[in-house]
Amino acid sequence: MxxxxxxxxxxxxxxxxxxxxxxxxxxxxxxxxxxxxxxxxxxxxxxxxxxxxxxxxxxxxxxxxxxxxxxxxxxxxxxxxxxxxxxxxxxxxxxxxxxxxxxxxxxxxxxxxxxxxxRKLNVAGEEAFQGKGILRSGKRDAELVRGKNVCVIGGGDAAVENALILAETAEKVTLIHRRKNFRAREEFIEKVKLNPKITVLTEMEITKIIGDESLEAIELKQITTNQTQIYQTDALLLRIGxxxxxxxxxxxxxxxxxxxxxxxxxxxxxxxxxxxxxxxxxxxxxxxxxxxxxxxxxxxxxxxxxx
Ligand SMILES: Cc1cc2nc3c(=O)[nH]c(=O)nc-3n(C[C@H](O)[C@H](O)[C@H](O)COP(=O)(O)OP(=O)(O)OC[C@H]3O[C@@H](n4cnc5c(N)ncnc54)[C@H](O)[C@@H]3O)c2cc1C
CATH class of the missing domain: 3.50.50.60 (FAD/NAD(P)-binding domain)
Known part of the structure; x- marks a missing residue:
């Protein structure tokens, strides 16, 4: 050559x-x-x-x-x-x-x-709201969500650990997982259960990320019933593997x-x-x-x- x-x-x-x-x-x-x-x-x-x-x-x-x-x-x-x-x-x-x-x-x-x-979700809004509500890391962006509502998507260690980190500054954290059971280690799951700031939603899938200038809500689909709902949130962290x-x-x-x-x-x-x-x-x-x-x-x- x-x-x-x-x-x-x-x-x-x-x-x-x-x-x-x-x-x-x-x-x-x-x-x-x-x-x-x-x-x-x-x-x-x-x-x-x-x-x-x-x-x-x-x-x-x-x-x-x-x-x-x-x-x-x-x-x-x-x-x-x-x-x-x-x-x-x-x-x-x-x-x-x-x-x-x-x-x-x-x-x-x-x-x-x-x-x-x-891994990406491949849903509408995922690219548009990067840095405009979609966080890069719980640790790095903890101050950005002080006093706000944040959703974390995923069921492994990374998702659950980040929910715990974000709960230190956020007003409310919703941890959303598409399966019934989490894969994360038991130690993290126990801490989540004891944390009053964290709400857990299971068998829910995110289907759309919604907002104008920045992220305002996400659309969730209940996997067993296919019913959708709009869920208000200021920020979102994706940790789906x-x-x-x-x-x-x-x-x-x-x-x-x-x-x-x-x-x-x-x-x-x-x-x-x-x-x-x-x-x-x-x-x-x-x-x-x-x-x-x-x-x-x-x-x-x-x-x-x-x-
Ligand atoms: C948040 C986080 C925390 C972690 N904490 C720890 C820890 O505490 N302890 C620990 O031991 N490990 C930890 N890890 C895991 C550890 O970082 C990885 O195991 C390690 O860095 C893997 O290195 P790698 O070189 O195999 O791959 P990567 O770091 O993924 O590097 C691959 C590189 O290849 C490049 N590349 C890909 N395709 C192409 C292409 N076509 N052309 C040119 N370049 C390309 C990419 O840009 C990238 O720079 C952590 C990982 C993360 C994400």
């Missing part, structure tokens, strides 16, 4: 897993590049506003602080990093990567580290039933010399520690294969 850049390893995604892989490639003398679609590295760290106290060796007030520590360390290594660089296609057989701007990169090994994204960023390689490598990459103990996918690390390949234990460890594993395996 005439105008393509060549590397030992092309890493797609610059979250914790991708950063760790690049760091370890450098440590082992492999040439690599990180391709990250956002304007900076960090992935989910950039949307983590809670303190991180379970990453061994470092405690951080939030994800941004941990990101800075990681970036400080890799800065000294002169890694090749391309931010604002979205990968639009990959070819797992030929180990080539097509960027959105038309450039092609080729490699001996591909490392997929594309992580996950928050996450989904894997797998569009690039669907159909080229084997995925599990939820769309996560299937890998072996070397983090190798069903395509030879194509690896997957971090949350995209680890739905059972999506943590910073695992992502960092998988980055190291993959680089060591590649180094051995190079010899």
């Amino acid at each position: 005439g105008n393509s850049e060549n590397f030992d390893v092309v890493i797609i995604g610059g979250g914790v897993a991708g950063i760790s892989a690049a760091f370890w490639c450098n440590e082992l003398g492999l040439s690599s590049v990180i391709l990250e679609s956002e304007k900076e590295l960090g992935g989910q760290l950039l949307w983590t506003y809670n303190a991180i106290k379970n990453y061994l060796g470092i405690e951080a007030e939030n994800g941004r602080e941990l990101q800075k520590i990681f970036l400080n360390q890799i800065e000294k290594r002169n890694l090749s990093i391309k931010t604002n660089t979205k990968v639009s296609q990959i070819d797992t057989k030929n180990k080539t990567v097509l960027l959105e701007d038309g450039k092609i990169l080729s490699a001996k090994f591909l490392v997929i580290a594309t992580g996950i994204r928050r 996450v989904e894997p960023n797998n569009e690039l390689f669907r159909g080229q490598i084997e995925l599990d039933k939820n769309g996560y990459c299937l890998i072996d103990s070397n983090c190798e996918t069903s395509a030879m010399d194509v690896f997957a690390i971090g949350d995209i390949a680890n739905p059972a234990a999506p943590t910073i520690s695992s992502a960092v460890g998988m980055g190291a594993t993959v680089s060591k395996v590649i180094e051995t294969r190079q010899k």
Whole structure:
């Protein structure tokens, strides 16, 4: 390929897993590049506003602080990093990567580290009211809802924990879940039951987000009866789970039933010399520690294969 850049390893995604892989490639003398679609590295760290106290060796007030520590360390290594660089296609057989701007990169090994994204509701008003009533995070936006009514949608840990956080400042929190039972841990559910500011609605689905300049209400549908009602609220937080960023390689490598990459103990996918690390390949234990460890594993395996 005439105008393509060549590397030992092309890493797609610059979250914790991708950063760790690049760091370890450098440590082992492999040439690599990180391709990250956002304007900076960090992935989910950039949307983590809670303190991180379970990453061994470092405690951080939030994800941004941990990101800075990681970036400080890799800065000294002169890694090749391309931010604002979205990968639009990959070819797992030929180990080539097509960027959105038309450039092609080729490699001996591909490392997929594309992580996950928050699941969307896909209902009317969801885009229009982002930042105009739809909150980004309970922790970050707690002051915005002081004395107001807020609804939280979802039934897992993230939804229930955020309802508890928002209840510290809001006048009233309504926690709305489409199923009868919550998946969240018992400890959070008990706290919700004891909190007089939190109302729980189950078997309810949100079908529309309503407002003029900013969010004013939501439309809810009772799942068992199909009856709808308009529910007044000043703010809304959506925590309905996450989904894997797998569009690039669907159909080229084997995925599990939820769309996560299937890998072996070397983090190798069903395509030879194509690896997957971090949350995209680890739905059972999506943590910073695992992502960092998988980055190291993959680089060591590649180094051995190079010899
Ligand atoms: C609110 C919150 C709190 C958390 N708290 C903790 C905690 O306390 N402890 C803990 O261990 N873990 C915690 N986690 C989980 C932890 O943050 C993740 O497990 C970890 O960051 C996953 O890193 P990753 O690199 O695999 O994926 P991600 O961070 O999702 O990174 C993937 C990157 O790939 C990029 N990308 C995707 N597609 C493309 C493409 N086509 N082209 C280029 N780039 C692309 C994305 O932009 C993104 O930057 C938390 C997560 C959240 C959301």
